[in-house]
Amino acid sequence: AQKVTQAQTEISVVEKEDVTLDCVYETRDTTYYLFWYKQPPSGELVFLIRRNSFDEQNEISGRYSWNFQKSTSSFNFTITASQVVDSAVYFCALSVPGGSNYKLTFGKGTLLTVNP
Amino acid sequence: KAGVTQTPRYLIKTRGQQVTLSCSPISGHRSVSWYQQTPGQGLQFLFEYFSETQRNKGNFPGRFSGRQFSNSRSEMNVSTLELGDSALYLCASSPPGQTISGANVLTFGAGSRLTVL
Numbered sequence: 001a002q003k004v005t006q007a008q009t010e011i012s013v014v015e016k017e018d019v020t021l022d023c024v025y026e027t028r029d030t031t032y033y034l035f036w037y038k039q040p041p042s043g044e045l046v047f048l049i050r051r052n053s054f055d056e057q058n059e060i061s062g063r064y065s066w067n068f069q070k071s072t073s074s075f076n077f078t079i080t081a082s083q084v085v086d087s088a089v090y091f092c093a094l095s096v097p098g099g100s101n102y103k104l105t106f107g108k109g110t111l112l113t114v115n116p
Numbered sequence: 117k118a119g120v121t122q123t124p125r126y127l128i129k130t131r132g133q134q135v136t137l138s139c140s141p142i143s144g145h146r147s148v149s150w151y152q153q154t155p156g157q158g159l160q161f162l163f164e165y166f167s168e169t170q171r172n173k174g175n176f177p178g179r180f181s182g183r184q185f186s187n188s189r190s191e192m193n194v195s196t197l198e199l200g201d202s203a204l205y206l207c208a209s210s211p212p213g214q215t216i217s218g219a220n221v222l223t224f225g226a227g228s229r230l231t232v233l
Contacts, residue, residue, distance in 0.1 A: 037224075043229075044120075044227065045206065045222075103161050104161065105161075106158055109158060
């Protein structure tokens, strides 16, 4: 069975601070995919990034960066110079091949509040 | 390009009633998945449909059911509603062409928020 743990339930920062959201996953599969989604107050989940288990390169997209470490089963997400618009719930998710190709196992989410 | 559309956005029902939620996927997407989001359990997979066939189902009682039509639109139904069914129900669609199993990105709708009184 797969499991995703986001230990940080809520994080509050002041605008322009850097913030890291932690994600730890569990799976016995050697091939898997990791995702981050953002859920703003409007409700829909917005895709941010996908990573496969064979690609441990870190990725940077603007103010967003992701650190994937298989040795610690972690896939952490950092927002640099946070902005008020970054306030949302962020979910880390895991998918493995087999069964339904579109079943995601989500963490419980981290509520990020960026204060002006 | 229109996104995933869910209707209704909000609804209130009483215990024992039944409810039907609708989801229109992105044009060209043939896979539709449903998730239930509650404060206690988080996001949980309900089921997934592809070409009118249910391919996988989560651990929910038989009161939860769904279907998909030939135009890929999907509905989910919850019968004999319980208080614990109050949740945000999210629908997601995914494009065809499963080049890599498990890798497809889901596009979510804004959800249908169900309140059971």
